[in-house]
Amino acid sequence: MSSEAIAVYRLKNAIAHRKYRPRSEGAIKRTIRLVKGLKEARQKVKDLPCCTAENRRQLYSDVFRDAWAPVFNAMDNAADTLWGFLSSLGYDLLEILVFIVNIFIKIWYFLGSVFLFIWDKLWDLRLWFDLHKRAAFQIFAGVVSAIAMALVLISSMSAYQYSYYGRVLGTAKSTQEVYDVIELLGDKLSENAGANVDLDVERDIRFEKIYGFGLKIDSHDDILNTLTYMKDIRVEAYALIIDGKQVAVLDKEETAEEIMESVKASFLTPMDGYEYTESHVMNDVFIQPTNAVLSDIWNPQVVEKYIKTGSTVDVEESKYSPLITVSATTTHTYQLEIDYDKDYVNNEDMYMGDVRLVYEGQYGILENTAEVVFENGKEVSRVEKTSNVIKNPVNAVYFVGTRAIPERSGTGTWIFPIKSEYYISSYFGPRYTGIAGASTNHEGVDLACAYGTKIYAADGGVVTFAGWKRAEGYHVIINHGGLYETAYEHCSVLLVSIGDEVMQGQNIALVGRSGVASGPHLHFGVRYNGVAIDPLTLYKD
Numbered sequence: 001m002s003s004e005a006i007a008v009y010r011l012k013n014a015i016a017h018r019k020y021r022p023r024s025e026g027a028i029k030r031t032i033r034l035v036k037g038l039k040e041a042r043q044k045v046k047d048l049p050c051c052t053a054e055n056r057r058q059l060y061s062d063v064f065r066d067a068w069a070p071v072f073n074a075m076d077n078a079a080d081t082l083w084g085f086l087s088s089l090g091y092d093l094l095e096i097l098v099f100i101v102n103i104f105i106k107i108w109y110f111l112g113s114v115f116l117f118i119w120d121k122l123w124d125l126r127l128w129f130d131l132h133k134r135a136a137f138q139i140f141a142g143v144v145s146a147i148a149m150a151l152v153l154i155s156s157m158s159a160y161q162y163s164y165y166g167r168v169l170g171t172a173k174s175t176q177e178v179y180d181v182i183e184l185l186g187d188k189l190s191e192n193a194g195a196n197v198d199l200d201v202e203r204d205i206r207f208e209k210i211y212g213f214g215l216k217i218d219s220h221d222d223i224l225n226t227l228t229y230m231k232d233i234r235v236e237a238y239a240l241i242i243d244g245k246q247v248a249v250l251d252k253e254e255t256a257e258e259i260m261e262s263v264k265a266s267f268l269t270p271m272d273g274y275e276y277t278e279s280h281v282m283n284d285v286f287i288q289p290t291n292a293v294l295s296d297i298w299n300p301q302v303v304e305k306y307i308k309t310g311s312t313v314d315v316e317e318s319k320y321s322p323l324i325t326v327s328a329t330t331t332h333t334y335q336l337e338i339d340y341d342k343d344y345v346n347n348e349d350m351y352m353g354d355v356r357l358v359y360e361g362q363y364g365i366l367e368n369t370a371e372v373v374f375e376n377g378k379e380v381s382r383v384e385k386t387s388n389v390i391k392n393p394v395n396a397v398y399f400v401g402t403r404a405i406p407e408r409s410g411t412g413t414w415i416f417p418i419k420s421e422y423y424i425s426s427y428f429g430p431r432y433t434g435i436a437g438a439s440t441n442h443e444g445v446d447l448a449c450a451y452g453t454k455i456y457a458a459d460g461g462v463v464t465f466a467g468w469k470r471a472e473g474y475h476v477i478i479n480h481g482g483l484y485e486t487a488y489e490h491c492s493v494l495l496v497s498i499g500d501e502v503m504q505g506q507n508i509a510l511v512g513r514s515g516v517a518s519g520p521h522l523h524f525g526v527r528y529n530g531v532a533i534d535p536l537t538l539y540k541d
Contacts, residue, residue: 350401361396410460473515
């Protein structure tokens, strides 16, 4: 054997007994080793004097397997597993096919046996009919009659119980009656329910056939009334949403819009002098379809009250919390009074300190226009726009006295006209006595005391009257100067005469009940510049 043959043999033997050991190497190192192995294998092929193509392929394949042993091993395992699976699946399918064929054969054999059995029986029955035609006809008629009677009895004993989402509503003779009521009277259902009824027989109604004697069968009207007055019947509804919160559920979109318009109008009440120029709801209001049952539908009046007041019951106006805010801009035209001044004119015919109105003043008129903003009927802002005087004021005119007041007579001080026991029976001012002829506007004070009690001059002065008058009876009037004079009425005896000069404390008369009087008393009156004043004010500190 030549040396070349020996080398080839050794190479084949080495390749055959080469052990493939998996190495813990990464992809990069294995790729580098693959490149080096291919170079070495190529060099070996060149060095061998004779190397077949098969040997070269085997050598290169060994290099690949050595470098990428995990990949080739996985591929071999996957191929073996796939082949095993396909082989097992093929055998299983073959067994299933054989099983199905056997079943069909057995079924065909069984059906054939049954057919032959039935055919034999029919043939025997035909022969029996040929021999017993009359009896067969009687039996057939009897069976048909029995079946008809059974069907009539079953029909009278059977009915359909209809229910709405599990709730039993009633019993109908047939399902078609319920269909007819809902389909033919759908508008009436909506009218009677007060809402747009969304009722689908196929979706909402369930039927169950029942049997029994004396079943109560609903008529068309019974079915209609039952469906109409269900509180949980589905209806087409619309949700009223304010600021993202559902406020109420209503039957129609138009109803919700009408409620909002009514609430808005309630905050836009007409006012004298105000003219609305703009109004809007400041909240986000939406109306959208929603799923609801009949009991969810709100009464429109309740919804309107709820939006206006924040409550569904009556509450005090001060506790209102409306769910919406209606802003309204108005033009307000109004008038104001312009105050007048007072002009004073000196008058020598009047005493100093006296003032008398000669010409009443007249207020002027100022017309203003303002832009006013209301929120829910309450004013929140006001901006004045224009202001015009349509009438000027007229000043009032007063006379002022410049004439010197005469000097007082006597001491200039006052003493009380009664020194004995007394009590005031009537004060100065309005009164009611019940006595005919008595004054209702009392211009003095009544001092009740014993008949004949002495009356003293309150201060010195000149007697200007001493005599009788119907209502005052016997009385005395004294002028004290300084525009003051005093009167002493209802006396029993007068002790002075007209023109007498009297001193303070002088006894001028005695108490009596002359004139209009209910008993003995002294009417003591004081006048200043001809005007009656309360005598008691003279004795205050």
